[in-house]
Amino acid sequence: MIYTVTMNPALDKTITVPDLSIDRVNRAAAVRQDPGGKGINVAKVLTKLGVPCLAVGFTGGPAGQAVQQMLRLQRVPFEFLEVAGSTRTNLKIVDPVRHTNTDINEPGFAVTPALLEELLQQLLRRLQPGDLVVLAGSLPQGAPADTYGAWVRRCREAGAKVFLDADGEPLRRALAAGPYLVKPNAAELERVAGRALPTEADRIGAARALFAQGVQKVVVSLGSEGALYLTPKEIWRARAVPVPVGSTVGAGDSMVAALAAAEQCGAGLEQAIRLSMAAGAANVMSSGTQAAEKEQIESLMPRVKPERVGAENL
16 A cells, blocks of 8 residues: 655645736636645545555645545545644646746645644554555644654654655655655755756766665656666666646656556566656646546656666766
8 A cells, every 4th residue: 555645735726827927917827726735646646547545644724625625526545634724725827938837835734743643643553564655745834854754764664665755854854764765856956965966977976875874766856857766776867758738746746656656566667767757747748736647647658768877877
């Protein structure tokens, strides 16, 4: 079973505004709402792929109820703890003329250490050896920076593999706990490394440094450049599949979902690369943060051409 954890979920409101201009009235061409937050996005993709999963996390207020209702309609299994305050609403502004995607994310509700422990115990009661846990997204207000690190350790003790998709101090602190896989983007990897990483060799070096902390797989998403996939013995690159752009929001979450699905079914690294790159590309073709259909993902897989990076980089 795959469990996705979203501690700071969102109601994602995506507005399409052609030729967006600052300091003047803009007219929206389209508006849609989706249940969001990284872990929830992962669960939506896993559901489309037909992979058993359960989304866990916190929700609160009318926006939280809207998130739950949308997940029911999409048949995404979930089990949330209700908290005081309201789930945040995140605004995504897509400009198809200027080819930009602008995010305005609210801070969301606050949680207490007691609530965090209650949610963790709820998850641990379900975990079995061999399960996979995806910890993804920002932490809510009130959560200590080492929250993900503590959760990685507790889930590993229960026999689960942990995939981590986070940023900043929560990511740095969690690395020492040895998550099985981490998926930083280029900017997040630079923040972990504490320096600019302008070349592929720089990124490979910074990613490989994470293995010393117990990480077993690193995937560096590079947007339109594609991605790097690393294990202690292998390095692969994959170019992005050219597709019409609907929204780039959630593309990395689709990659994480596909990587988790591939891991659970025992797929090899090359197959995992094909599935994850295709899932990311299919997401880019979709509007808002909706999950692409399985058939669309599978149709893009033959267009993914993984390349093994030379041994001189190992």
